[in-house]
Amino acid sequence: MLAKTLLKYFHLFVLFGKISMMNQIASRLTFVVAVIGKIIRSALLVVFFQALFLHVSSFAGWSFPEVLLLIAVYLTVEWAVIVTFHRNLAYWFPKTLLDGSFDFILTKPLSPLFYSSFRIVDWFDIVSVPPIVLLWVYVLSRFPWSLQVQDIVLFVVFLLLAILFYFALLLMIASTAFWTIHATGVGRFLENIFRAARYPTSSFRGVFRIVFLFVIPLGFVATLPVEVLLARSSWYSMSYMIVFVAFLLFLAIRFWRFALKHYSSASS
Amino acid sequence: MRVSKYVTLFQLTWQEYLAYRMNFALEVFGSIFLILVTTLVWKTLFSTQGSLIAGYSEHEMITYVVGAGMISSLLLLTAQGDDINDDIQQGRLSVLLLKPFHATVYWLIRDMCRKSLTFIIGIVGYSVVFLLYHDILFFPTSLWQFVLFLVFLFVASLLHYGFFYILSILSFWIDQTWGFRFVMRVVMEIAAGALIPLNLFAPLWQKIFSALPFQFFAYVPMQVYIGKVSYSQAFLLLGEGILWLGGIAMIGYILWRKGIRLYTAQGN
Numbered sequence: 131m132l133a134k135t136l137l138k139y140f141h142l143f144v145l146f147g148k149i150s151m152m153n154q155i156a157s158r159l160t161f162v163v164a165v166i167g168k169i170i171r172s173a174l175l176v177v178f179f180q181a182l183f184l185h186v187s188s189f190a191g192w193s194f195p196e197v198l199l200l201i202a203v204y205l206t207v208e209w210a211v212i213v214t215f216h217r218n219l220a221y222w223f224p225k226t227l228l229d230g231s232f233d234f235i236l237t238k239p240l241s242p243l244f245y246s247s248f249r250i251v252d253w254f255d256i257v258s259v260p261p262i263v264l265l266w267v268y269v270l271s272r273f274p275w276s277l278q279v280q281d282i283v284l285f286v287v288f289l290l291l292a293i294l295f296y297f298a299l300l301l302m303i304a305s306t307a308f309w310t311i312h313a314t315g316v317g318r319f320l321e322n323i324f325r326a327a328r329y330p331t332s333s334f335r336g337v338f339r340i341v342f343l344f345v346i347p348l349g350f351v352a353t354l355p356v357e358v359l360l361a362r363s364s365w366y367s368m369s370y371m372i373v374f375v376a377f378l379l380f381l382a383i384r385f386w387r388f389a390l391k392h393y394s395s396a397s398s
Numbered sequence: 399m400r401v402s403k404y405v406t407l408f409q410l411t412w413q414e415y416l417a418y419r420m421n422f423a424l425e426v427f428g429s430i431f432l433i434l435v436t437t438l439v440w441k442t443l444f445s446t447q448g449s450l451i452a453g454y455s456e457h458e459m460i461t462y463v464v465g466a467g468m469i470s471s472l473l474l475l476t477a478q479g480d481d482i483n484d485d486i487q488q489g490r491l492s493v494l495l496l497k498p499f500h501a502t503v504y505w506l507i508r509d510m511c512r513k514s515l516t517f518i519i520g521i522v523g524y525s526v527v528f529l530l531y532h533d534i535l536f537f538p539t540s541l542w543q544f545v546l547f548l549v550f551l552f553v554a555s556l557l558h559y560g561f562f563y564i565l566s567i568l569s570f571w572i573d574q575t576w577g578f579r580f581v582m583r584v585v586m587e588i589a590a591g592a593l594i595p596l597n598l599f600a601p602l603w604q605k606i607f608s609a610l611p612f613q614f615f616a617y618v619p620m621q622v623y624i625g626k627v628s629y630s631q632a633f634l635l636l637g638e639g640i641l642w643l644g645g646i647a648m649i650g651y652i653l654w655r656k657g658i659r660l661y662t663a664q665g666n
Binding site for chain 1: 420423451574576578587588594
């Protein structure tokens with residue numbers, strides 16, 4: 131039964147992807163230019179850290195190859211969330227509340243949460259993946275270690291947890307749109323907060339370090355997965371992330387359901 | 399030329415934007431959060447790498463990062479040029495052409511209004527940053543230096559508007575212009591010197607960035623502010639900035655003249 135449901139939603143996701151593709155390549159010139167922009171953005175992040183390393187020997191205890199690995203992980207997580215749910219929840223979902231089209235979503239024979247999170251698949255980012263792959267190839271070629279299968283599996287698990295962490299955080303914030311309607315600014319706000327994850331958590335000292343480790347644990351996004359891959363993470367930081375993400379996800383889904391009950395139609 | 403109609407336009411736009419004050423607030427507070435994160439990273443770098451990095455003391459660097467971050471939080475706003483693109487694409491330009499002012503001035507006033515409102519909303523956040531770094535941040539040593547800085551800011555905001563204007567009125571010819579604006583925004587983010595001073599980059603990148611006008615958005619004004627350029631250099635740079643402004647204005651004028659001849663609108 132569960133497998134059947136999962137398969138149904140997977141097919142729907144593929145279908146959403148096809149429809150999004152047709153819409154997004156309708157203006158081919160814009161599509162090509164936007165993809166170029168995405169590629170430049172990834173490249174410039176590397177250039178930024180390269181510039182820093184021209185003047186410092188290490189970045190809060192991280193060497194340049196390690197920072198490159200951090201960027202690769204950060205860009206991978208960013209890519210995964212942008213392609214799938216980020217814009218859906220942050221921008222397009224509040225619009226459906228504003229124009230009343232959320233009513234139609236509720237009448238469809240599928241989960242409104244799934245529909246609101248994955249309706250539009252971002253092909254601009256899917257197509258702009260080559261620089262991230264190239265960065266991964268370059269980074270992995272510069273590391274002398276031989277990776278074990280269990281390291282890779284553990285890393286992938288923590289990468290997925292990082293994506294779930296972001297999803298749970300965004301879902302909680304997006305759910306507030308049921309009351310505020312205009313929640314697009316929240317998306318921008320979260321994007322800026324997320325950008326702080328480009329830096330290793332050791333970059334922060336004192337109270338801010340505690341905040342970024344435990345209160346708003348941005349280290350979950352890139353630092354911890356990298357530490358897992360480098361076999362540097364402690365068992366308690368890994369356990370903390372698992373428990374925190376599971377709890378946040380549980381809370382976010384509960385909050386979404388609670389908020390959904392307070393929805394009153396905007397359409398006539 | 400009657401000024402009162404422009405004042406009225408500014409007031410009306412102000413009231414319109416006030417409806418979206420929460421969105422503006424979240425966007426600017428996100429930027430301020432990023433300023434805070436960047437300064438924390440620099441503080442850690444200075445504590446581990448020494449008192450001077452690339453010729454900048456900690457006080458100079460933090461002042462630069464806060465100043466450049468503030469400027470970019472006002473300039474690098476999202477959805478810039480959307481209204482110009484939409485006015486042309488959706489035919490609202492027809493109404494604007496009947497009004498007693500030029501559409502270009504109308505869009506400029508709306509842009510300035512948005513920047514002013516963002517600044518006022520952001521004051522609370524900026525104050526927190528000032529309070530945190532009151533012992534590190536410094537003001538220019540002379541009043542003229544500060545006046546020159548403000549002049550550069552004015553040139554920067556006009557240049558910024560000019561670029562988005564040019565790219566947005568391309569919608570006379572193409573359906574969607576956001577791809578072009580997105581690419582410019584991406585390049586602008588780093589080439590403006592909003593994250594780090596441009597002279598920290600490798601020589602090749604410095605050459606590329608100095609050939610682009612984006613350095614006038616944050617790097618040049620902040621170099622003037624912290625006193626890294628002499629008065630003679632500053633005036634030469636101001637001349638260069640004004641030349642860029644003239645060039646942009648000329649391109650904008652030509653594109654408008656050609657574009658408006660192609661413009662058609664249907665409906666009532």
